[in-house]
Amino acid sequence: MEYARLGRSSLRISRLGFGAMGIGNPGWRKWVLEEDAARPILRAAVEAGINFVDTCDFYSAGASETVLGNVLWDYASRDEIVLATKLGNPMGTHPNARGYSRKHIFSAVDASLKRLKTDYVDLLQTHIWQPDTDLEELVVAFDDLVKSGKVRYVGATTMPAWAFVQCVNLAKQMGRTPFVSMQCEYNVCHREAERELIPFCRAYDIALVPFSPLARGFLCADRRDARNATARHDSDDYTLKHYHRPGDFAALECVAKIAAKRGVEPSQVALAWALAQPGIISPIFGATQVEHVASAVAALDLKLDEEELRALAGTYETRPLGAKSH
Secondary structure, eight states, rough: OEEEEESSSEEEEEEEEEEEBSOOOOOOOOOOOOHHHHHHHHHHHHHHOOOOOOTTTTGGGGHHHHHHHHHHOOOGGGGGOEEEEEOOHHHHHHSSSSSHHHHHHHHHHHHHHHHHSSSSSEEEOOOHHHHHTTTTHHHHHHHHHHHSSSSEEEESSSOOOOHHHHHHHHHHHHTOOOOEEEEOOOTTOGGGGGHHHHHHHHHHTOOEEOOOOOOOOTGGSOOTGGGGOOOOHHOHHHHHHSHHHHHHHHHHHHHHHHHHTTTOHHHHHHHHHHHHTTOOOOOOOOSHHHHHHHHHHGGGGGOHHHHHHHHHHTTOOOOTTTOOOO
């Protein structure tokens, strides 16, 4: 396994992050794995040297964190793992059970710590963006959690570039804990972050730990072929809405062509592309089989040449302003 620094911090994380959205309760999403099925996958990830594990309180309404708390510490010491979680999505029906008020941030972290069976998280991140957020309140609350010892580092997810810039600047101006990472959607088919967000993060040495490097599984196989159908693809309306454009299929075909030429899996080509992009520290992948972990780790050794990178880049179809995607 390879490791890299999390932005300007001295913390080192694996060059692949394990995403735990697919672990929790199948009642939330039918493709999600319960604890017994998740156990060998988490063990394989730890044994492969993956130390960066990312989850969220919203995944399976907290069950993802619960499974991690029940399983992860059987295979690794707390000190070995860089554990990341997120908050912001609804965790109840009342108006303060979501968003980035000081009230909800503190309550959400305390609840996550109980589920994860730990007294701190290494990286706390915002989740879905809330346009009416008071950014100063968010920055101060995150800083106070670091000072309390419940959080080590803070970052953001799927936040507009202007808002993230403001958070970074507010933290600096007020002498508060800096944001060390950005978790944005990024893959061969989805490169909107290259417009502003990624250049900003690279300029300020903020770690990019993107999610969906495989485009929610779209880049793994041609789902138009019924033999390649999966429970996730068939039930994930986001994928159907945002990864079925002509350019997306062109990217898929290019990925498949390179994979066939190299004798590797399409998922490995997609991961290798993400790993080769400037500023990308640790793409976060999901796994629902032990074999998925081994495949992802093998992608670290796949180095795409310039011709292959140009061919993949040439398939990109930009999304219009105001497109309803991350």
